[in-house]
Each structure stands twice: as structure tokens, then as C-alpha cells.
Amino acid sequence: MYNSDSQLSSTQAVNSKHPFNVYLTAGEYVKAIGTQDGYFPDFGHHVANEMGGVWLHPIKLLDGFWLRVTDLDRGISVWSKSDEYITYPWGNAFHYDHGLGHIPVAIEREQFAPEHEKGLVVRYDLHNYADRPTRLKLELLARTDLRPVWFSDEIGILDGAKDIVEASTNRVMHAKDCDHEWHAMIGTSLPGEQYEIGEALFGPEFTSGQGCGVKFETTVTLEADARLSFHLFVAGSYASKQECEATYETLVREHARLLVEKKATYEAIRERAELKIEGESLFSDIFSWVKWNNQWLVQQVDGIGRGLTAGSPHYPWWFGCDNSYSLQGVLAIGDHELAKDTMRILLDNSKKQNGNGRVVHEITTMGAVSNPGNTQETAHYISMVWDMYRWTGDRAFLEEHYTYCVQGMDWLLHEMDPDGDLFPSGYGIIEIAGLNMELIDSAVYTAKAMQSLVQMSLELGEAERASQYEALADRAIQAINTTFWNEEQQLYADAVASKQDVLPKVEFLISMAEQNGIQGYREYLEHQLTHVQDETVDQGWLINKNWVISTPMESGIADRAKGESAIRHMRNADFIGPYGSYLSGTFQQGTMTISTGVHAVAEAMYGDIDAALDLLQRMNGSFSRVLPGSMNEMSPDYGCAVQAWTVYALMVPTIGHMIGVQPEAHRRSVTIAPKIPTAWQGKDIQLNRVRIGDAWIDIQLRVEQGQLKLQVTNESQWNIRVGWQGKTYMSSESVVEVSMA
Structure with missing residues (x-):
């Protein structure tokens, strides 16, 4: 059985049929949407080319973020593109190896959106698998795009002409829409002091929008088999700079606890x-x-x-x-x-x-x-x-x-x-x-x-x-x-x-069918029309x-x-x-x-x-x-x-x-009337922690040769009614056991 640490993965080879596969990193506030190669291409039609990126609804925070790795000894520089994507219930991961060309470094990127914070946490882990030191230049770049959700124009909420970005420190940037109290903070624990801000600063993808680029840069030497880990933090607010700053500090200080809480939330959903x-x-x-x-x-x-x-x-x-x-x-x-x-x-x-x-x-x-x-x-x-x-x-x-x-x-x-x-x-x-x-x-x-x-x-x-x-x-x-x-x-x-109301629609319906390559649709409709004598009925x-x-x-x-x-x-x-x-x-x-x-x-x-x-x-x-x-x-x-x-x-x-659960919480009663498919008969079936009103019940059943064996754990002692092949059984015991042919 899966639990909250379960994972499902895909590789670029597996997904070559669908080169534009998206992923979703989701908290209740923030959603990050990109493609499974780790990139953030423009796409979408509601807000043209803007449906991806990092969103704190009803505003967008970032078009995306990217990492460039340069091997200073070999003279190789690449924008990292993942070889494998992994979905966890609580977040996502990306593995980079072959996507880095001949640079002897493997990268793992893991990200999650805390369930009740207005932010995103991304962890990078670099591993030098060469047998000698590797000198690297790392450039972590993000692109702001503070703008409103679809249909905002119609109610008079327009995107500002630009984002104003300033450095809070050399590792934390603050962005604000020029016309609204929409804020984003982007920061990192990547070592070093170099940074750059610029409207013309882009990563490997030239994204739409009226945002600004921010880049954090460092040079580091990784010894043989050594690792380097760092985080990217993104916080936002559609209310104030103060709220954005408070969220950012919470992410930096409490991200480990927030991840534990996130996993616990998803484990509770599973249970x-x-x-x-x-x-x-x-x-x-x-x-x-x-x-x-x-x-x-x-x-x-x-x-x-x-x-x-x-x-x-x-x-x-x-x-x-x-x-x-x-x-x-x-x-x-x-x-x-x-x-x-x-x-x-x-x-x-x-x-x-x-x-x-x-x-x-x-x-x-x-x-x-x-x-x-x-x-x-x-x-x-x-x-x-x-x-x-x-x-x-x-x-x-x-x-x-x-x-x-x-x-x-x-x-x-x-x-x-x-x-x-x-x-x-x-x-x-x-x-x-x-x-x-x-x-x-x-x-x-x-x-x-x-x-x-x-x-x-x-x-x-x-x-x-x-x-x-x-x-x-x-x-x-x-x-x-x-x-x-x-x-x-x-x-x-x-x-x-x-008939008189249908006739004006006939040619439109036929044209729609013909556009979709449907043969014989005209004859199909005309067959129905010819059998109607009174056009007004x-x-x-x-x-x-x-x-x-x-x-x-x-x-x-x-x-x-x-x-x-x-x-x-x-x-x-x-x-x-x-x-x-x-x-x-x-x-x-x-x-x-x-x-x-x-x-x-x-x-x-x-x-x-x-x-x-x-x-x-x-x-x-x-x-x-x-x-x-x-x-x-x-x-x-x-x-x-x-x-x-x-x-x-x-x-x-x-x-x-x-399973046949039919609730009547207002009467403190539950009917269980199973209809078990043939493929499941002869097998033990459990549906545990079913919530009805303020009660929780566990159901275990098995159907074999037309006989139902059922047990219901009913600690609240609600009225349990079992229906099977026209017969009924009722009980309010804390454990209800039924055998019905």
C-alpha cells in the first residue's frame, strides 16, 4: 500500500510521446506548475502564456526558476534539465545527471508548498561523483511576474507595467508590482555574495510577462564524492510587504517542521x-x-x-x-x-x-x-x-x-x-x-x-x-x-x-459533425426530422x-x-x-x-x-x-x-x-448494502475510517458463493442497517457481525 512517502516517477524517455508534461506542487495557498524536465515554459489560454509558474492565487509570483551549472575546469556550461521526475503526495523531486552533459555532478531537486503558508520551498543537493575535485560556478535564476488571475481585467484589476525588485540582502530579493500591494520575496542559502537584478535577465526560457530577473551566483569546489545542499525560498503576499517578510522568515526558519507537518497531513488523508x-x-x-x-x-x-x-x-x-x-x-x-x-x-x-x-x-x-x-x-x-x-x-x-x-x-x-x-x-x-x-x-x-x-x-x-x-x-x-x-x-x-425550434440549429449541428469527420450525421438528423408531423409539439x-x-x-x-x-x-x-x-x-x-x-x-x-x-x-x-x-x-x-x-x-x-455506504447522519444511521463485482468476490475487502457525521466506522466484508460476511466497527453505536439480496439486518452494537446468504 502507498503511504505519504510513496512516489511515482517518469523519465524523459518514457514521456517522449508527451514532451509537454506538467506537474503540480500544491499547498492550500501556493501552486507551482512547470514541466517534468524542471523547466517553466509559457503556456495556457485563459491568461495567455501565463498559466504556469508559481501562483499565490489570485496573483502570480514567478514565471519560474532555473539553475545553470558551469564546470570551470572542463569549460562546460548547461542549464540543468532533469532526467527523471518524481511525484510524491506532498511534493515533487527532479533528478539531473545526463541532462548536465559531461559535468560529473548529479543533482537532486526536491520541492513542496507548505500547506498553510504563502510560500514554496525548494532544496537542491549536488553530488560530485568524480574521483577528483570539480570546480563549479552555480547560477540560480528566478523570474518575477506579479500579475492577477484570469478575468481580472473585466473587473478593473490590471497588471502593473513592471515589477520593482530590490535586494534586501545579497541573498534575498523583494519584488513589488508597481501599482498594487502584491509582493514576492526570493532568497537562497546558496553560499556566496554575487547577485544580479535586471528586466532583461532571463534563464533558458524567454518567458512572457512584465516581470524582472534575479540571479544568485557562486563559485564552489566540490571534492571527490562531496555534496553541496542549498535551498530556494519563495514567499508572497497580496496584502502587504510585512506579511510577505513574515512568511519568508517562517519558511527559512521552519521549513523542516513544515515538511513534517505536510507529510502528516497527507498520511491522515490516506488513512x-x-x-x-x-x-x-x-x-x-x-x-x-x-x-x-x-x-x-x-x-x-x-x-x-x-x-x-x-x-x-x-x-x-x-x-x-x-x-x-x-x-x-x-x-x-x-x-x-x-x-x-x-x-x-x-x-x-x-x-x-x-x-x-x-x-x-x-x-x-x-x-x-x-x-x-x-x-x-x-x-x-x-x-x-x-x-x-x-x-x-x-x-x-x-x-x-x-x-x-x-x-x-x-x-x-x-x-x-x-x-x-x-x-x-x-x-x-x-x-x-x-x-x-x-x-x-x-x-x-x-x-x-x-x-x-x-x-x-x-x-x-x-x-x-x-x-x-x-x-x-x-x-x-x-x-x-x-x-x-x-x-x-x-x-x-x-x-x-x-421541430420548429430544432430546424434553425440543424445546419450548425451538421457542420460541427462534418468538421469532426462524422459521416452520415445529416441523414441521422433528417431521419428524426421526417418522423415529426406537428412542428409545434x-x-x-x-x-x-x-x-x-x-x-x-x-x-x-x-x-x-x-x-x-x-x-x-x-x-x-x-x-x-x-x-x-x-x-x-x-x-x-x-x-x-x-x-x-x-x-x-x-x-x-x-x-x-x-x-x-x-x-x-x-x-x-x-x-x-x-x-x-x-x-x-x-x-x-x-x-x-x-x-x-x-x-x-x-x-x-x-x-x-x-461497498454500499448510504449515510443518514441526521438520524445517526448508516445503511451498508454492498454490490460486490465478480472480480472482487472471494477476497477480503476493507474500508476503514469512514466518516459519517461525528462517527467513524470500519467496514470489513467478504462475499463468497453468494454469502456475505460483514463486520462493522461502530464505536459510536449508531444504527447499522445491512442490506443483502433483499434481506436486511439491523444492529447498534459497537461491533456488528453479519453473515447473510
């Missing part, structure tokens, strides 16, 4: 909701890494809050849609504080931006909202509030969010549903131009939100309101299973609209067979017979590829961990648990393909190198369905 499956070490190890990946994406910003961002390096801010999925997985792995913190950011910014129940789509770390919210995410947020309450039992949280949930449902059913069919209009998860109709995901999650509001209202003593929501939910579910159902293809439709349209047609099954909204049929008709090569579920059954050109995860939950709910595991195993096939220890947003090797909703994709099917 919480720890999965062990006999003979399935790879699955269990990936399970641990996904939990660690989740922590990498936590971002604190003073004055805004702490929450789970969507992905690195391209989406390092907060999303309503992404977190409505991701936080389901976060709850399952027991990080209730992170889930609450993130929901508070969504609530606060939705109130500020909209104030009418609509939940925002995208919030930058500067506090700017670039999109006030797609239809689906308001509904999804409402259900997320109820999920939070089921896992945490936090009544104050429920009361805090309930009023906005009621407002949100009112917004969905009035402003967004003018025809009153209970299918809100507008963009959903699939943000494709033209698909702003009555979409399946918006309809399904609205019905699910109604069901959630029934439970919330009852819990808060609003019986009459609960009755109204229950009637609406019944109507909505019936309408979904009637209007969205395509009998011919035995699938749920992407959207509901009249709403009906379901299978436009692209987008992955969200799994949502009726994922949410439990589908009629049982239709849901089972739909999931069977999606269990084929039209919908499933080597790494999971395609984003579109028509286009078959992209796969995401979220499309695969939702499909896996749908299989667990209405289909075959073996098929659900197959989807997860396909998804896991992308593990470490680009960034060792992580799965990319787009499987297997595209998009964000770390993506938050992967925690949903792996944890909800595994914990919620295969």
Missing part, C-alpha cells in the same frame, strides 16, 4: 476512507492517489474562502457544476470541512452575483464571476445540499442553505420554465453553442432537486411545502420518462424541443447522444424498465472506449473521468456492477499516463493534469455502491 482489497493493490493505490489529488486542488484565498477548485493547470478556480459532482466524492472520503467550505463559496458568490436562487457557474480566485450560472447547476446544487446533510448531519448548514435552495427552485420553475412543463431551459453541462434547450441533465437534476427539497422541508418542519415539492417531483419524473424517452433507440434523449431529440443521457439512471429518476433498457443499450462500443465513456455516442472523440463516473453510477443503479467496475478500470488505465500519480481531465492524456471531479468518478461508485 481516512482507506480502501484495501485483497489482490487488487493497484485499484487501492489509485484510490489513495485520487484522495491526494483532491487535496492538491484545494485553494485558500484570504477574504474569499477555501474551496475545491476544478482542475490544474487550466481551471484553478471554483465551479458550481464541477463541485456539485466533486463534493459527492469529497463527502465519501470524509473531508466534510472542505465540502462545507466550498459550498459556502458557491452560496456567498451566488447571493452576491444573482441573489435569486441561481447558482453561479465560475468564480475566479479574484472573486469575479464570469458566468452567472447554467441551468443545470442550480438544480444540482440543491441536491448537493441534501447530500451534505445526509453525510454530515449539520443542521446549521442545512438552515444556512435552505432558503437559497427554495429560491433556486423558484427560479428554475418560473424564469427558466416559461411553458410550465417542469423542464427548465438553457445551457446545461454540455456547453455547446446551440444546445440551450430543455436538456436532459437540467430536467433530471431539477426533478432530483425537488425530491431533495421534500426531504429538506420535512426536516425543517415545512410539511406543506414538502407536499408541494413531492407533487411537483412526481409530475416531473413522469414527464421525463415520457417525453425524453426514445422508444425506437431505447435511450433517453439529449433534449426536448419542437415538443418531443425528445437524440442530437449527439451526449454522456448526460446517463443521468436519469445515475440519479435514480429513470423508470426501472426503461433505465435497465437504456443502460443495456449504452453498454457497447458506440458509448464506451478504451478509457471509459465517450462524451458523445455520436462523435466518440473524447472521454472524461466525469462521463465515465456518471456512467459507472448509472450501471450500479440500474445495470450490472461488473460493468460499473469495467468502466472504472478503463478510467484507471489513464492513471499516470501524463502526470505520475494522477488522471487527466480528458482520458487518457489531455486537458487538466489533475481534475477534481475524478474524486466523484472513483469514490461514488466504489464507496456508495460497491
Whole structure:
């Protein structure tokens, strides 16, 4: 099993297929993003060419840092480029040997961002492996670039024309943006006194931005087999020079302690909701890494809050849609504080931006909202509030969010549903131009939100309101299973609209298909159009067979017979590829961990648990393909190198369905109803330190020849209900032991 000192590595030879592999060094404040050769090339489109470097959101501190090594005896000078990159849960390492040419020196570089400090710590260790002394000149260069995050221009926060850099000492530099109280300090324990500051001072990469170069230089003789170690420290502040200086002093004085604390944090994450499956070490190890990946994406910003961002390096801010999925997985792995913190950011910014129940789509770390919210995410947020309450039992949280949930449902059913069919209009998860109709995901999650509001209202003593929501939910579910159902293809439709509303979009949809090399799409759409006689009547349209047609099954909204049929008709090569579920059954050109995860939950709910595991195993096939220890947003090797909703994709099917944990923290009760895949039967399975409310339980189980043997350590003596093949068993003993055939 992996622990917090575990490592996964890659070499340049292994990764030659993907020469631009990024890494992430993450604390809750600072994120460092470069490439696995140890460099910091310009890349990115949100802030053009600026998404890498060292960030203290909402500002950038550095474009990067580099080390040049010169062998004075041999006359060889190189900017060090790593031969091997290593991911640790708590940080990263780079090994340099062949990248230094014929210089007989090996370098190890190790770096981490302390979890709760606004800084970065980098340690270099040089080893002279020659049999004689080697004289070296070392030049450690950093490039400042104090600038704001994406979308700041739109709210009037502009990057200053330059960074002003001054020497605090000959080994510590202070940088300030000329127009803002944005500060960075760069310093080193590298021996020597020489330094240089200059706007035209660059390392091996000419980076964009309006920053300044700083260089520390020394000459040193390493005896045979001798070593030299030194640190680079980077501190920042978006408030004051004094705060920046205090952080810098803490890094210098306490970096050893901060690393010990960082490792302890990641060990605690491993131990919480720890999965062990006999003979399935790879699955269990990936399970641990996904939990660690989740922590990498936590971002604190003073004055805004702490929450789970969507992905690195391209989406390092907060999303309503992404977190409505991701936080389901976060709850399952027991990080209730992170889930609450993130929901508070969504609530606060939705109130500020909209104030009418609509939940925002995208919030930058500067506090700017670039999109006030797609239809689906308001509904999804409402259900997320109820999920939070089921896992945490936090009544104050429920009361805090309930009023906005009621407002949100009112917004969905009035402003967004003018025809009153209970299918809100507008963009959903699939943000494709033209698909702003009555979409399946918006309809399904609205019905699910109604069901959630029934439970919330009852819990808060609003019986009459609960009755109204229950009637609406019944109507909505019936309408979904009637209007969205395509009998011919035995699938749920992407959207509901009249023929007269679809016709203006046809040529655009066809052109999009043709641009992607899809043959026969015109004939496919025209076949649907010719079967519609009345152009004014709403009906379901299978436009692209987008992955969200799994949502009726994922949410439990589908009629049982239709849901089972739909999931069977999606269990084929039209919908499933080597790494999971395609984003579109028509286009078959992209796969995401979220499309695969939702499909896996749908299989667990209405289909075959073996098929659900197959989807997860396909998804896991992308593990470490680009960034060792992580799965990319787009499987297997595209998009964000770390993506938050992967925690949903792996944890909800595994914990919620295969192990079968169904919490009711508000009732001090837990149901465990396992669905064990065939491949795991006959094996010992453990899920330890599962957190529900203020209780922690350990689950051990084994299924063999149809018999379940289960033991639950239940020190809080909650009500444990075990479900197996139509039978139930209940107990509140501190140790619950069950044997059921």
C-alpha cells in the first residue's frame, strides 16, 4: 500500500510521446506548475502564456526558476534539465545527471508548498561523483511576474507595467508590482555574495510577462564524492510587504517542521476512507492517489474562502457544476470541512452575483464571476445540499442553505420554465453553442432537486411545502420518462424541443459533425426530422447522444424498465472506449473521468456492477499516463493534469455502491448494502475510517458463493442497517457481525 512517502516517477524517455508534461506542487495557498524536465515554459489560454509558474492565487509570483551549472575546469556550461521526475503526495523531486552533459555532478531537486503558508520551498543537493575535485560556478535564476488571475481585467484589476525588485540582502530579493500591494520575496542559502537584478535577465526560457530577473551566483569546489545542499525560498503576499517578510522568515526558519507537518497531513488523508482489497493493490493505490489529488486542488484565498477548485493547470478556480459532482466524492472520503467550505463559496458568490436562487457557474480566485450560472447547476446544487446533510448531519448548514435552495427552485420553475412543463431551459453541462434547450441533465437534476427539497422541508418542519415539492417531483419524473424517452433507440434523449425550434440549429449541428469527420450525421438528423408531423409539439431529440443521457439512471429518476433498457443499450462500443465513456455516442472523440463516473453510477443503479467496475478500470488505465500519480481531465492524456471531479468518478461508485455506504447522519444511521463485482468476490475487502457525521466506522466484508460476511466497527453505536439480496439486518452494537446468504 502507498503511504505519504510513496512516489511515482517518469523519465524523459518514457514521456517522449508527451514532451509537454506538467506537474503540480500544491499547498492550500501556493501552486507551482512547470514541466517534468524542471523547466517553466509559457503556456495556457485563459491568461495567455501565463498559466504556469508559481501562483499565490489570485496573483502570480514567478514565471519560474532555473539553475545553470558551469564546470570551470572542463569549460562546460548547461542549464540543468532533469532526467527523471518524481511525484510524491506532498511534493515533487527532479533528478539531473545526463541532462548536465559531461559535468560529473548529479543533482537532486526536491520541492513542496507548505500547506498553510504563502510560500514554496525548494532544496537542491549536488553530488560530485568524480574521483577528483570539480570546480563549479552555480547560477540560480528566478523570474518575477506579479500579475492577477484570469478575468481580472473585466473587473478593473490590471497588471502593473513592471515589477520593482530590490535586494534586501545579497541573498534575498523583494519584488513589488508597481501599482498594487502584491509582493514576492526570493532568497537562497546558496553560499556566496554575487547577485544580479535586471528586466532583461532571463534563464533558458524567454518567458512572457512584465516581470524582472534575479540571479544568485557562486563559485564552489566540490571534492571527490562531496555534496553541496542549498535551498530556494519563495514567499508572497497580496496584502502587504510585512506579511510577505513574515512568511519568508517562517519558511527559512521552519521549513523542516513544515515538511513534517505536510507529510502528516497527507498520511491522515490516506488513512481516512482507506480502501484495501485483497489482490487488487493497484485499484487501492489509485484510490489513495485520487484522495491526494483532491487535496492538491484545494485553494485558500484570504477574504474569499477555501474551496475545491476544478482542475490544474487550466481551471484553478471554483465551479458550481464541477463541485456539485466533486463534493459527492469529497463527502465519501470524509473531508466534510472542505465540502462545507466550498459550498459556502458557491452560496456567498451566488447571493452576491444573482441573489435569486441561481447558482453561479465560475468564480475566479479574484472573486469575479464570469458566468452567472447554467441551468443545470442550480438544480444540482440543491441536491448537493441534501447530500451534505445526509453525510454530515449539520443542521446549521442545512438552515444556512435552505432558503437559497427554495429560491433556486423558484427560479428554475418560473424564469427558466416559461411553458410550465417542469423542464427548465438553457445551457446545461454540455456547453455547446446551440444546445440551450430543455436538456436532459437540467430536467433530471431539477426533478432530483425537488425530491431533495421534500426531504429538506420535512426536516425543517415545512410539511406543506414538502407536499408541494413531492407533487411537483412526481409530475416531473413522469414527464421525463415520457417525453425524453426514445422508444425506437431505447435511450433517453439529449433534449426536448419542437421541430420548429430544432430546424434553425440543424445546419450548425451538421457542420460541427462534418468538421469532426462524422459521416452520415445529416441523414441521422433528417431521419428524426421526417418522423415529426406537428412542428409545434415538443418531443425528445437524440442530437449527439451526449454522456448526460446517463443521468436519469445515475440519479435514480429513470423508470426501472426503461433505465435497465437504456443502460443495456449504452453498454457497447458506440458509448464506451478504451478509457471509459465517450462524451458523445455520436462523435466518440473524447472521454472524461466525469462521463465515465456518471456512467459507472448509472450501471450500479440500474445495470450490472461488473460493468460499473469495467468502466472504472478503463478510467484507471489513464492513471499516470501524463502526470505520475494522477488522471487527466480528458482520458487518457489531455486537458487538466489533475481534475477534481475524478474524486466523484472513483469514490461514488466504489464507496456508495460497491461497498454500499448510504449515510443518514441526521438520524445517526448508516445503511451498508454492498454490490460486490465478480472480480472482487472471494477476497477480503476493507474500508476503514469512514466518516459519517461525528462517527467513524470500519467496514470489513467478504462475499463468497453468494454469502456475505460483514463486520462493522461502530464505536459510536449508531444504527447499522445491512442490506443483502433483499434481506436486511439491523444492529447498534459497537461491533456488528453479519453473515447473510
